Amino acid sequence: MTVQLSGIGVSRGIAIGKAHLLERDHLDVTEYRINADLIDAEVERFRRALGGAREQLRGIRGRIPPDTSADIVEFIDTHLLMLEDSTLTVAPELLIRKQGINAEWALKQQRDALVQVFEAMDDAYLRTRKDDIDHVVSRIQRLLVHDENVQDLSAIDHLRGTIVLADELTPADVVLLYHQGVAGFVTEYGGPLSHTAIVARSLRIPTIVGVHNIHRYIQDGETLVLDGQEGMVLAGADALMLEHYRQRQHQDQERAHTLVKTRLEPACTLDGVCVRLFGNIELTEDVEEILDAGAEGVGLYRTEFLYMNREDTPDEDEQLEHYREVIEQMQGRPLTIRTLDLGADKALDTEAAHHCTNPALGLRAIRLCLHDPGLFRPQLKAVLRAAALGPVQMMLPMLSSLGELRQTLALIDEVKHELTVEGKAFDPAMPVGGMIEVPAAALAADMFAAELDFLSIGTNDLIQYTLAIDRVDDEVNYLYDPSHPAVLYLIRHIIQAGVRHQVPVSMCGEMAGDPLYSRLLLGLGLNSFSMQASSLLEVKDLIRHTRLDRITEPVETLMHTWDPDRRAELLEQIRNLLCT
Numbered sequence: 143m144t145v146q147l148s149g150i151g152v153s154r155g156i157a158i159g160k161a162h163l164l165e166r167d168h169l170d171v172t173e174y175r176i177n178a179d180l181i182d183a184e185v186e187r188f189r190r191a192l193g194g195a196r197e198q199l200r201g202i203r204g205r206i207p208p209d210t211s212a213d214i215v216e217f218i219d220t221h222l223l224m225l226e227d228s229t230l231t232v233a234p235e236l237l238i239r240k241q242g243i244n245a246e247w248a249l250k251q252q253r254d255a256l257v258q259v260f261e262a263m264d265d266a267y268l269r270t271r272k273d274d275i276d277h278v279v280s281r282i283q284r285l286l287v288h289d290e291n292v293q294d295l296s297a298i299d300h301l302r303g304t305i306v307l308a309d310e311l312t313p314a315d316v317v318l319l320y321h322q323g324v325a326g327f328v329t330e331y332g333g334p335l336s337h338t339a340i341v342a343r344s345l346r347i348p349t350i351v352g353v354h355n356i357h358r359y360i361q362d363g364e365t366l367v368l369d370g371q372e373g374m375v376l377a378g379a380d381a382l383m384l385e386h387y388r389q390r391q392h393q394d395q396e397r398a399h400t401l402v403k404t405r406l407e408p409a410c411t412l413d414g415v416c417v418r419l420f421g422n423i424e425l426t427e428d429v430e431e432i433l434d435a436g437a438e439g440v441g442l443y444r445t446e447f448l449y450m451n452r453e454d455t456p457d458e459d460e461q462l463e464h465y466r467e468v469i470e471q472m473q474g475r476p477l478t479i480r481t482l483d484l485g486a487d488k489a490l491d492t493e494a495a496h497h498c499t500n501p502a503l504g505l506r507a508i509r510l511c512l513h514d515p516g517l518f519r520p521q522l523k524a525v526l527r528a529a530a531l532g533p534v535q536m537m538l539p540m541l542s543s544l545g546e547l548r549q550t551l552a553l554i555d556e557v558k559h560e561l562t563v564e565g566k567a568f569d570p571a572m573p574v575g576g577m578i579e580v581p582a583a584a585l586a587a588d589m590f591a592a593e594l595d596f597l598s599i600g601t602n603d604l605i606q607y608t609l610a611i612d613r614v615d616d617e618v619n620y621l622y623d624p625s626h627p628a629v630l631y632l633i634r635h636i637i638q639a640g641v642r643h644q645v646p647v648s649m650c651g652e653m654a655g656d657p658l659y660s661r662l663l664l665g666l667g668l669n670s671f672s673m674q675a676s677s678l679l680e681v682k683d684l685i686r687h688t689r690l691d692r693i694t695e696p697v698e699t700l701m702h703t704w705d706p707d708r709r710a711e712l713l714e715q716i717r718n719l720l721c722t
Contacts, residue, residue: 144378145360149328149353150619151373152339156391157305157326157348158384161377163362164308169283173247181242185235188245191285196225198281202314205321214344216427217313217337224278229256246286253279273336277312305366307356313341320345326368328353328375333619334652343676346398350375352619401679405436409682412689412721417664419682420478420672422650426464429471431675436682439476441598441672442537442650443468445521446484455517461524469532476533478598478672479525480577482518483507483539502612507540512549522557529569537598541576541583547593577650579603584632587639594645598672599636601651605629624653625713630666630701637667648672660684661716665697689721 176184203218224230230252237248253275260272302323310331311319316338319327324347332338332351342349348370360366360377367376367387376383410416420441421432432440448456448464456464469477484506511518525536536554541547554574561568578584579600591597601624606612608628611621623629633649640647648670653659655673657680663671664685671681693716700712 144376144380144383147353147356147359147375147377149350149373149375150334151348151350151370152332152334152336153342153345153347153349154371155326155346155348155394156370156387157366157368158387158391159303159305159325159366161360161362161364161366162301162304162306162324163357163360164306164311169280169287171246171250171283171287174244176238176242176244178242181239184238184245187286188234188238188248191245191282192225192231194285195278195281196222199225199314202318206317214313214317214341216425217341218317220274220337221278221281221312221314224274225282230278230282246283249279249283249286271337273332273338274313277314281312305368307360311338313337316341316345316347316349320347326350326370328356328366328368330354330356340674343674401683404679404683404686405434407682407686409685411664411685412687413691415669415690417685418648418670419678419685420476420648420650420670421675421678422672423468426467426471428675429468432678433471433475435675435678437475437675437678439472439478439533440468441478441648441670443477443479445480445482449482449484456520458520458524458527461521462527465524465528465534466531469528469534472532474532476535477528478535478537478575479528480537480539481508481521481525482511484510508538508546508550509540512546512553515553518553519557522554523561523566523568526554526558526561526568526570526572527566529572530567534569535573535575535596537575537577537596539577539600540579540603541590542580543582544586544589544593547576547590551593578636579607579651581608581632584608584636587636588642591639591643591645596646596648597636597640599633599647599649599651599654601629601633601649601653604632604651605653608632624656624659625662625700625709627701627704627709630662633663633668634666634701641667646670655681657681657684658713658717661688661693661719662697662700662713664688664690665693665716684717687721692721693719 199218199222203215203222206215206218233252234245234248237243237251238245241248256275257272260275301319303325305326305328306319306324307328310329311327316327326348327342328349329351330353334351339349339351348368350368350370350373353375356375364377365379367379367384369387408416409419418438419436420439421435421437422442422444423429423432423440424444424447429440448461465479505513525534528534538547538550551574558568558570573595575594575596575598576590577598577600578587578590581604583590584604587597605622605624609621609623609626611618637647647668649663649668650672654663654671655677657677660681661684673681696712696716696719700709700716703709703712
């Protein structure tokens with residue numbers, strides 16, 4: 143009997159192989175008191191666990207082949223850096239000494255405090271960074287609980303060609319298992335924006351997350367088919383089905399070879415309409431990857447990481463140096479810098495964080511920046527100064543009212559005056575745009591288009607707020623639907639507002655990089671996309687094989703169709719439409 147299980151496909155491709163169930167014991171961390179004369183020994187036990195965690199990660203890093211992509215190595219380095227950060231090294235020690243508690247519990251307390259910071263973040267992508275805290279803390283706690291490396295994945299043999307099933311995996315696990323020849327991954331938990339998912343996509347290894355209770359239905363050693371595009375796992379497939387998926391595997395390999403050839407080709411449709419393709423970055427190291435994939439520039443530079451994992455905040459000059467480094471790497475290509483997009487979460491204002499009953503709707507992004515001009519002014523000045531070094535524009539996140547927009551523009555005018563008085567070079571004509579990611583802003587897009595130089599559609603939050611669901615919440619993320627009629631209506635309304643006011647409109651959310659929606663968005667009138675590097679070539683190829691006059695009618699039909707099954711069918715038809 144064939145069994146089909148569904149989850150969220152986070153890395154496309156077909157994998158066929160035997161199931162390998164990765165069993166990990168549940169960590170049961172409890173609190174107990176430590177006698178005063180044993181506190182030093184408890185601190186030393188904690189330090190040994192830290193050292194053991196570092197040793198494990200260095201071991202994994204040492205086994206990564208030298209030709210592995212730099213961005214993948216960075217994920218391991220990020221976890222190693224976290225093991226040197228005082229928030230995970232010094233703070234738990236202080237808790238052990240102050241409260242007289244065991245190291246596991248002190249680490250749990252510190253983990254909870256850090257995760258609270260991430261969970262309150264506005265940006266869904268950044269919110270998933272709490273997974274990194276969990277992965278590092280879990281590694282240390284396992285060493286504390288078991289006082290030994292209980293899960294040495296490198297010691298498991300016979301993994302080549304298997305599909306690994308686990309509750310969850312860390313980026314380090316994925317890298318290690320990939321180099322052992324694993325064909326694909328399926329996890330019970332996780333989301334499409336997690337570092338684990340990003341690593342899997344970078345390695346182009348088929349992966350599905352969020353397949354609940356998979357251990358109940360799949361036996362170890364059973365032959366599985368994993369379809370990363372459809373988010374589907376098949377067990378018990380017959381010979382005919384297996385042959386079908388082997389043919390699709392072969393077609394995927396041929397397509398990947400073809401996509402590389404389009405890197406330097408223009409992103410123009412068959413009827414001559416050219417589209418601008420940009421990349422999303424968060425670290426300076428990301429620039430090389432998007433340029434290698436043929437991006438024209440950066441459509442979204444997340445600046446939050448300049449503020450994270452530190453006790454103070456970056457001053458104007460420090461921020462300028464980061465921006466300067468990116469500008470130099472871009473060599474004249476355009477750069478869009480998004481201003482601080484944190485919530486009522488930052489260590490800058492922990493009291494506000496504790497009193498924020500609903501961080502998703504609270505003091506965050508532009509609201510937080512206007513609430514604390516002392517935090518905002520250095521960034522505004524740094525971005526204005528960076529614009530004197532290259533083609534830079536500033537993007538304001540989470541606008542919802544004209545009042546806050548005008549308050550922000552007035553603040554920008556004030557810092558321009560200050561820069562003039564201080565004799566610092568800046569670009570007084572730097573374009574200022576806004577992210578449209580709140581339904582109210584989308585419906586009032588004309589109002590913002592009349593006041594700003596450009597708009598960018600932030601689909602992650604626009605969809606989340608429109609449908610009232612959190613896409614990183616396993617319990618409700620099945621409701622996350624970019625093709626929901628209400629979402630498409632808002633997107634088209636924003637694009638048309640841009641046309642009416644002759645203001646460029648781009649899209650920088652995950653939807654922009656999903657090939658399933660590329661032609662639909664073209665049909666809605668979008669002509670500027672910004673996405674992760676791994677999606678650029680696929681989206682460009684679809685654009686180059688599209689005739690706008692062929693997709694206009696099916697897109698209109700989709701816009702006026704309410705039945706969800708029929709809509710899904712039309713969406714697939716639009717994507718697969720043969721244009722000549």
